[in-house]
Structures are given as structure tokens and as C-alpha cells.
Amino acid sequence: MRDPGEAEAPRGPAPGTAPPPVLALRKAGKSFGAVRALREVSLELFAGEAHALAGENGAGKSTLVKTLSGVHRPDEGEVLLDGAPVEFGGPAAAQEAGVAVIYQEPTLFPDLSVAENIFMGRQPRARFGRIDRRAMHAEATELFTGLGVAIDPGRPARGLSIADQQLVEIAKALSRRARVLIMDEPTAALSGNEVARLFNVVKTLREQGCAVLFISHRLDEIFELCQRVTILRDGAWVAGEPISALTPDDLVRRMVGRDLDTLYPKQDTLPGEVALTVGRLTREGVFTDVSFEVRRGEIVALAGLVGAGRSEVARAIFGVDRWDAGTVEVGGRRLPPGSPTAAMAAGLALVPEDRRQQGLVMDLSIERNIGLTGLKSVRRGPVISRAAERDRARDWAARLQLKFTRLGDAVNVLSGGNQQKVVLAKWLATDPAVLIVDEPTRGIDIGTKAEVHRLLSELAGRGIAILMISSDLPEVLGMADRVLVMHEGRLAAEIPRERATEESVMSAATGRDGAAA
Amino acid sequence: MAHDLMTTPGTGSAPKGGAAGRSPLGRFVRWDVLVTALLIAVFLAGAAGSPDFANAGNLSFALGDLGEIALIALAMTLLVVAAEVDLSVASVLGLSSAMIGALWDAGWAIETIIPLVVVVGAVCGLVNGLLVTRLGLPSLAVTIGTLALYRGLAYVVLGDKAVAEFPQRYTDLVTGDVPGTPIPYPVALFVLLAIITGVVLHATGAGRALFAIGSQEEAAFFAGIRVKRIKLVLFVVSGTMAAFAGVVYTLRYGSARADNGFGVELAVIAAVLLGGVDFDGGKGTLGGVIAGVLLIGLLRNLLMLNDVATEIQSIVTGLLLIVSVLTPRLAAVVRQRRRSPAPHTPLSSEAESNR
Incomplete structure (x- = not known):
């Protein structure tokens, strides 16, 4: 011992x-x-x-x-x-x-300067108890220099x-x-x-x-x-x-606590017909001339640095934001700009980046959140059958192996991974043709992450077209059939699975060309 | 936000769950049950204290007297659940009343006047709704503005005049009872509309959408719910209901005046909040609101029977409003203090875990 x-x-x-x-x-x-x-x-x-x-x-x-x-x-x-x-x-x-x-x-504090934020409550004092701004700035500059970064201590924290x-x-x-x-x-x-x-x-x-x-x-x-x-x-x-x-x-x-089969259980699928066509989509000052297709059964990753415009493209496709020029077609049907309702009706689903603000109504129950995208199947006339609504939610919770105590519990008591499953359930319940997932595993523990990956792979296997935005490079390389890389609002490269490597994706994402060649 | 902070067992009652998503009083008793109990208590106290109270005549009068507030409260409930509010309702009621007077004076037929003023009410609501949804203005501010605007229009239409002498068969419709019962016609109408509202709010997709909009509008929008369309419709319904309440009010008193219904919006909102609807939206039941409306009605009636001055009645309404907003919050604070794992810094640690 x-x-x-x-x-x-x-x-x-x-x-x-x-x-x-x-x-x-x-x-x-x-x-x-x-x-x-x-x-x-x-x-x-x-x-x-x-x-x-x-x-x-x-x-x-x-x-x-x-x-x-x-x-x-x-x-x-x-x-x-x-x-x-x-x-x-x-x-x-x-x-x-x-x-x-x-x-x-x-x-x-957004309206205070960087230096004021640093010294909040302990500001260096000059005569008569006045705050000694000069000393404060000097000390802040010294701290940043010590860290080897350049931030202006005088600027406001906002932004x-x-x-x-x-x-x-x-x-x-x-x-x-x-x-x-x-x-x-x-x-x-x-x-x-x-x-x-x-x-x-x-x-x-x-x-x-x-x-x-x-x-x-x-x-x-x-x-x-x-x-x-x-x-x-x-x-x-x-x-x-x-x-x-x-x-x-x-x-x-x-x-x-057990062996994880694999983190990226990607099945090989044969891409089917085109499900989503994005043509020269432009939103002034945000992204320009973005064109691509996603076929049934395909997982296409949209990679790039944060701020390259990936989420913005997804938001525009789904109609949360308007676009200024270009077209979006789902299953051959053109979508009107700026209407999530129309996008949904055409078979689009978006699992958004910000789960807690956009994906879920945190105060509502698991059941109500799953039902948020429509309860057509559990209605008699306009009236919802409570029992059918509950069964439907329980069914989806079981299919996604959701861990919960009661369906009536607010989603804010769930872990991040389980919350993400509720978002997925809510959208899968609409039987989408195209599923857009924005950072599907951010902040999710590794066990659930593998489950989400397996689910995405299964969905693709069942003929759903998946567009996946991710900043997690191993996830992009592990899951995608094709990788689209955005750089400063434009599509910089399209890389097939075989040629997708960290280097090829990163060099396209950072604007060092050659990856597309 | 740090997801982990919310989700690990360490941050409070997460695995046991439940409490966080319910009404702040959920741990102890449901708010609307509490209000109903209070309603019964007030009723019994009233019956014991005044021989004039618990008889069919007085109760029928009390209910009739409540008609306008109750009708408007139905639409207001839907708005407040969706985290909006319409303060212009009493002014729309006044405008409706003034128009009835002016048009009646000008020799129009009541059959023409009533649909017309109801349409005008819908337009008033549409203006509110467009300002809120198209321009993105807060409804509190917009409807304070139109509160003044519509009341001003009412005075433009009718001035200081009072127009009376409406045909008996119309005033009878409003003051009379459904044959064979002590139930006034407006109450019967209210019951019908309340059932419809209750079903819409609690058993349809539209109702589910209202709760989602009220608690997190962005997520509702991302779920494909037509947030703006729904809100616009709610404001139109609210305006329509207020104008219709104006018709009832005018015929009931047999008098059309520009200042009719002055201040009714406060009684309506007091009733809605007293009924347990959260002013921040997303929480509430129609049953609670009905209990709230009745409670306010009974209190007003009791005060009146006991010759309490109208100023005092106003004070009571105001206090009820504040109490109904304050109580759930106080209860929430008390609950947090109890639950807090670190007794020396109860609020800060709780705030931490709720980030």
C-alpha cells in the first residue's frame, strides 16, 4: 500500500x-x-x-x-x-x-472603462479621495503588458x-x-x-x-x-x-466510466436528391454570394472562424433574419425571405446556436418545449388532447434517451446535453427534410456529445439533409461528408471528406488560400 | 452563460427539480387557488356583515356592475400572458360610448351604430398593435399614449354632453336577466366568452404559443411562431372587446358620455394580476383571472353597500394591484433564502447559481 x-x-x-x-x-x-x-x-x-x-x-x-x-x-x-x-x-x-x-x-460593467472595471471598488486614490485615473491606467497597462496582450485600458468595456x-x-x-x-x-x-x-x-x-x-x-x-x-x-x-x-x-x-465506442460514429450514406439549395445568398455587410447545396442523407459542415458569418447564413436560410439578395430552395420550393414559419412549413428545422435564448423557453416544461413547433398530430379540431400531447413528448424523450424526472419540469433544471436533446426533439417532431444544427455539441459533456453525433448520423441515414455549423474541428472532420469553409462572409472553400484535414480547413478559414485548389 | 453553473447537482435543487419552473408560490399553494379561497372568505364575511349583500338582487347587480371589467379582462389576460399590456382599454370604452351618443343624436339607428363602434374599437386596437409590432415600441408606453389620445377623441366626438334616452328594448338587453334566472345578459355573454378564452389559452396551439412568447419571445420566434402576427391580433381583440364593453356600459347606464369608464383599465389590470397572471408574461390561468375579477367586484360592492367613499374604493384597487404584484416576489425571495446552501450569503450565492 x-x-x-x-x-x-x-x-x-x-x-x-x-x-x-x-x-x-x-x-x-x-x-x-x-x-x-x-x-x-x-x-x-x-x-x-x-x-x-x-x-x-x-x-x-x-x-x-x-x-x-x-x-x-x-x-x-x-x-x-x-x-x-x-x-x-x-x-x-x-x-x-x-x-x-x-x-x-x-x-x-459595460459603460465603465476597462481600467475602472479592473479596479472596481479599489481604485487608487489621489488627494481628497479623488480617483487617480492616471495611476489606474498605468497599472492596468502594466498588467496587460505582463500578460502579453494589448487592450486599451481607457476604452469602455462595452463591445x-x-x-x-x-x-x-x-x-x-x-x-x-x-x-x-x-x-x-x-x-x-x-x-x-x-x-x-x-x-x-x-x-x-x-x-x-x-x-x-x-x-x-x-x-x-x-x-x-x-x-x-x-x-x-x-x-x-x-x-x-x-x-x-x-x-x-x-x-x-x-x-x-465505460468505453465509448466512438465519438464520431459516422455512417457512410449515399447522397440522394438535392434537398436544400442556397443561391448567391447575400445580406449586406454580413455575408456575400453564398451558394451551396445539401443533398438528402448528407452531412455538410459549415466551418470557419467565429464571426465568419456561418450562423448568420443559417439564420437567414431559416428566415430569422432577412436576406438582401439570392434564393433559398427547399425541395424545389422557393422560400420567402424572413419567415421562419414558411421555412418550417417547407421542411426546414434550425437548432440554434444559443440554446438558452433561442432554442428553448427555459421556464416552460420539457413537454411544452417539445410541443412548441406545433401539435397538429395531437389535436381534435382546434383543441389539444392533453393525454396525446404528453404521450407524444414522452415518446420523443424516450427516442432521444432524455434523462429527466418529470415531463412537467421546466427545461432549466436539465443539464446542457439534455437541454440540447429537447431542442432536437422539438425539431425532429416536425419531421424535417433539412436539419440545420448550429454548434450542436457546444458545452455538452462527452457522453451526450457522442449520442448527438450518433443521432445526426442516423438522421442522415434516414435521408435527412443536415447542415452542421461547428467550431469544433475534430467534430467537423469526424462527421461531415463535405466541409464548406467560410472566411469573412464568403464561402472560401469546399472540401470533400477525403481531403478534409485540420490544415486544409484552417488555412481556408484564415484566408490563406490554396486549400480549395 | 455558464451552462455548468445551471446544471450540476451542486447548484441547488437541480436533480430534484420542479420548483424552478413553477409559479413562485408553487411550493406552498397555487396562487389561483389562494385567490379563490380569498373570494369565498370575502363572500362569507360580506354575507355575515351586511344583510343586503347575499341576496339575488344585490349579487345580480354586483355581477352586472362588473360586466365591462370582466369582458375587458378576458382580452387583457391573453395580452399579459404574452408579456404585453393595453392601458388604452378604458379610453376605447369612452370613445365607443361617445360615438354611440353622437351618432344616436344624429339620428342613426342603434343597429348601425353598434357594429360601427365595435369596428372603430378594432381599429384603435390595430393602431396599438401596429405601433408595438411594426415599430417595436413597448406596449406600456404606446398604450399610455393612446390612453390619452382615444380619450381626447371621445371628447372631440361628444364634448361634455351626455346623451340619454335610448330605446328601452336595448337597455333591457343589457340590464335584463336571462329569462328564468337572476343572471344578467352581460354575465351570460361573459360566461360564453370566458369559456372560449379559456379553451384558446389552455387547450390550443395558439394558447401554448402565448405562454412561449410571454416567457421567451426569441425562442418562440425561433420555433416558427408568428410572434408579431399573434400580438397584433391580441391588440385588435383587446380594442374590439373594449369598444363592445363601451356599448354595454352605455346601455346599462342609459347614458353616453365621453368620460364613461374613466380609470377602468386599472381595475382590469388589478383583476388580471390578482388572478395570478405574471406581469412579465408567461404565467397565469384564466380561472385565476375570473376569481380575481369576482374578488374585485365583491369588494367594490361591499364597499359601496357600506357607503365607503369612491376615493377609498380607488385606494383599495391600487393596493390590491400592488399586493398582487408584490406577494409572489416576496414569496420567491423567502423561498430562495430557505433553499440557499450558504446561509451567510444567501442572495449572492443564489444569484450565482441562477446566472
Whole structure:
């Protein structure tokens, strides 16, 4: 048996010396009512390391983060700061101790300047208690220089990209002398370049002696950035080991608790007749001259950087936005611009990018959300049969293996992956000919992700034409029969499955030509 | 938003679920049941306190007196569920009444006047609806504007005059009872319309769409629901109903005046909110609203029987409005405090998990 005293044999990145971890959790447990969100979870964060926290949605990652950051107090076990037990009275106390959390979508004060946001509540003072703007700007500039990024401290926070907002939050944390940065899915909404820049910043932070706890659903990011990983499953600690000892498959197996057949179960299908034809579609200032076809049984990916106009094209096709020129035909029928109702009637379905704003009515029940796209099949005259409505929802929930307690529960209690299944159910219930999915697996745990992929593949196999927008390159390469790449509002390349590689897609997406050749 | 924050067991009652999506009082008792209980209590108290209260004559009068409010409340319920509001209803009622007076004075036949004023009411609603849906203006502001506008038009049409002496057979239609019952005709009509409204709201696709629009308009639009079309129709229905209520009002009092129905919109909205419809949209039942309408009617009747001044009646209406908006929110705050896992910072941690 190994010595249980972990502090005596630290596996941190500082060989020779044995400083205690900056922040640690020892056999921590946390329950909410009957639900045990965390059970005997231990975790050690050493100065200078990037530590990944992996686990499916619902595995307890957020509870762990909240326990470390003083929002929750553990029921069992303890939090250790520099090796000594502490009890954070609240988030403020944890911040005081140097623990900062950077959220996926930071909440800055939009009308205040970047510098004012950084120093909110702790502004440097000049004489008579006035705020010393010059000192504030100088300090902010210094912080950004230290991070190796260029953001103007004087500009208002409004209009900053999410990536820049995160950097402002990081600068804010550093200005409070944070030693531990917890990043909760920081990359979910970032483009490739922005992710690269964030990773550079994290490397700089490590060199400066910060400990970083990094949460991401993207395995490649974990392998690229982190030295060690802690894996949670159903609230319990599963593993904590150096990344170098694991393969991506090992990691997935530990997270899911079983072998995942494959993440990209793409069936080969023979494309049928043309289902969707987009001809020279243009929306002034957003996208120009976009033409393509999607055939029955085909999965066509629309790739490109965030902001290249992919979602905008999808929105226009579905009629949520108007287009200025061009045509959209579904099954040979021309659609009028700007009418989702007409698009639906023609057999189009759109699973939108923003699940929580556009895909679902969060306060309504699972059942009502599934019924949102029409209840023709359960009506007698104009009156809906409650029993038939419920059966129909239950049927779809079963087909998509939705995990839920009651059909009458509001969708906002479901996990992200299950919410996405409700969106899919809602649209599949309309029996669409063309299904457009915009970032179908963003923010979804890996088990559900594989399920969504299998479902898309099955749907294509049944003759549905699928247009898939995705920023997840492995997903694009793994699922698509053809890849359309957009760059700055135009279609830059069309790459068949055989020739689609990370390089060919990325070079087209970044405007370095040659991929199409 | 950080999806994880919402969805892991750590963020509250997620796996047990349920509470988050229901009415704020859902944990304890349904709001509309509460209002119905209150209604019964007020009725019993009234019967005990005043011998004039619980007899068929007075109740029939009380119901009749409530007719306009009840009719308008039906359309208002649909609007508020869809997160819109129409404050111009009382002014449309006034305009309708003034037009009846002016046209009657000019020698028109009642058979021509009634359809005409109802159409004018529909047009008033259409104007509200177009301003809201085409120009994207908030209905609260638009209908405060048309509240003044339509009332002004009413004065232009009829001035300060009062026109009376309508033929008995028409006033009888409004003041009379359905043969063999103590039920006034307007009440019978209300019952019919309430059933239709209830079915539309609670058992048709259109009703489902209203709740979706009210709780998250963007998602409703993305589901192919014709949000603007539906809202436009609602405003037209509201205007039509208000004008029709104007006809009932005018004939019931046998007097057409430009200031008829002044302030009725507040009683209507008080009844709707008291009935448990969320002013932010997306929640409510027609049963609750009917209980709310009756409760307001009984209270007004009781106050009147006890010779309480109209100023006090107005105060009571105002207080009811505030109480009905405030109570569910207070209950929600209380519930959050109870549920909060970190007692030292109850509100901040809850806000965190609700991001």
C-alpha cells in the first residue's frame, strides 16, 4: 500500500523541493438535500502548474469550483491554503486569499472603462479621495503588458469580445494578487486564435507562479495546456494524475466510466436528391454570394472562424433574419425571405446556436418545449388532447434517451446535453427534410456529445439533409461528408471528406488560400 | 452563460427539480387557488356583515356592475400572458360610448351604430398593435399614449354632453336577466366568452404559443411562431372587446358620455394580476383571472353597500394591484433564502447559481 499522506510525496512540478500545494481540497464532501454533489474529493493545486478538471456535466465540477472559491462550504473534509486548513466565509474571503474564478462569459460593467472595471471598488486614490485615473491606467497597462496582450485600458468595456473580457477579468484577478486562477470553460465561446492567445496568457501566469485550474470539454485543450488532471464522475473522485500518463481515450473512459465506442460514429450514406439549395445568398455587410447545396442523407459542415458569418447564413436560410439578395430552395420550393414559419412549413428545422435564448423557453416544461413547433398530430379540431400531447413528448424523450424526472419540469433544471436533446426533439417532431444544427455539441459533456453525433448520423441515414455549423474541428472532420469553409462572409472553400484535414480547413478559414485548389 | 453553473447537482435543487419552473408560490399553494379561497372568505364575511349583500338582487347587480371589467379582462389576460399590456382599454370604452351618443343624436339607428363602434374599437386596437409590432415600441408606453389620445377623441366626438334616452328594448338587453334566472345578459355573454378564452389559452396551439412568447419571445420566434402576427391580433381583440364593453356600459347606464369608464383599465389590470397572471408574461390561468375579477367586484360592492367613499374604493384597487404584484416576489425571495446552501450569503450565492 502506498502512503496515504499525500503531502509528504507531492507529485507537483517542483521536483526536489516540497512546498505544500497553494490550494487543496482534502476528502471534501458536499450535499444538497439528498443529493451528494461531492464525495471524498481531493485535489491539489501547485504553484506554476495548469491543472485540468475533467468530468461530464453533473459530475460535480461546478460544486468543486464553488467550494474552492468560498461559495460553498464543504460538509466533510477541508480546504487547505498553503497546507493549512482554512474556512472561507464567502467568495470575498476566498478572493482575499488569492483565489479568483474566471467565468466563461464574464460580467463587466459595460459603460465603465476597462481600467475602472479592473479596479472596481479599489481604485487608487489621489488627494481628497479623488480617483487617480492616471495611476489606474498605468497599472492596468502594466498588467496587460505582463500578460502579453494589448487592450486599451481607457476604452469602455462595452463591445469587447468575450476573449478580451476574460483577459480583463484575469487582469482584475492579478491586480488582487491572485495566486490561484480557476477558469470555468473559458474557451467555449472563443475562436481558434483567441484560444491560442488565452493559452499563451496561461503559460505566462504559470511562469509567474500562479496555479491554474482549467475546465474544458475539449480534450485536445486539456492535453495541450495542462500538466495534471483530476477527474470526477458522479460527484466522486476518479483519478488525479499527470496528463502525460494518459491517452485521450483513457481520459474519456475515466470520465464516462465505460468505453465509448466512438465519438464520431459516422455512417457512410449515399447522397440522394438535392434537398436544400442556397443561391448567391447575400445580406449586406454580413455575408456575400453564398451558394451551396445539401443533398438528402448528407452531412455538410459549415466551418470557419467565429464571426465568419456561418450562423448568420443559417439564420437567414431559416428566415430569422432577412436576406438582401439570392434564393433559398427547399425541395424545389422557393422560400420567402424572413419567415421562419414558411421555412418550417417547407421542411426546414434550425437548432440554434444559443440554446438558452433561442432554442428553448427555459421556464416552460420539457413537454411544452417539445410541443412548441406545433401539435397538429395531437389535436381534435382546434383543441389539444392533453393525454396525446404528453404521450407524444414522452415518446420523443424516450427516442432521444432524455434523462429527466418529470415531463412537467421546466427545461432549466436539465443539464446542457439534455437541454440540447429537447431542442432536437422539438425539431425532429416536425419531421424535417433539412436539419440545420448550429454548434450542436457546444458545452455538452462527452457522453451526450457522442449520442448527438450518433443521432445526426442516423438522421442522415434516414435521408435527412443536415447542415452542421461547428467550431469544433475534430467534430467537423469526424462527421461531415463535405466541409464548406467560410472566411469573412464568403464561402472560401469546399472540401470533400477525403481531403478534409485540420490544415486544409484552417488555412481556408484564415484566408490563406490554396486549400480549395 | 455558464451552462455548468445551471446544471450540476451542486447548484441547488437541480436533480430534484420542479420548483424552478413553477409559479413562485408553487411550493406552498397555487396562487389561483389562494385567490379563490380569498373570494369565498370575502363572500362569507360580506354575507355575515351586511344583510343586503347575499341576496339575488344585490349579487345580480354586483355581477352586472362588473360586466365591462370582466369582458375587458378576458382580452387583457391573453395580452399579459404574452408579456404585453393595453392601458388604452378604458379610453376605447369612452370613445365607443361617445360615438354611440353622437351618432344616436344624429339620428342613426342603434343597429348601425353598434357594429360601427365595435369596428372603430378594432381599429384603435390595430393602431396599438401596429405601433408595438411594426415599430417595436413597448406596449406600456404606446398604450399610455393612446390612453390619452382615444380619450381626447371621445371628447372631440361628444364634448361634455351626455346623451340619454335610448330605446328601452336595448337597455333591457343589457340590464335584463336571462329569462328564468337572476343572471344578467352581460354575465351570460361573459360566461360564453370566458369559456372560449379559456379553451384558446389552455387547450390550443395558439394558447401554448402565448405562454412561449410571454416567457421567451426569441425562442418562440425561433420555433416558427408568428410572434408579431399573434400580438397584433391580441391588440385588435383587446380594442374590439373594449369598444363592445363601451356599448354595454352605455346601455346599462342609459347614458353616453365621453368620460364613461374613466380609470377602468386599472381595475382590469388589478383583476388580471390578482388572478395570478405574471406581469412579465408567461404565467397565469384564466380561472385565476375570473376569481380575481369576482374578488374585485365583491369588494367594490361591499364597499359601496357600506357607503365607503369612491376615493377609498380607488385606494383599495391600487393596493390590491400592488399586493398582487408584490406577494409572489416576496414569496420567491423567502423561498430562495430557505433553499440557499450558504446561509451567510444567501442572495449572492443564489444569484450565482441562477446566472
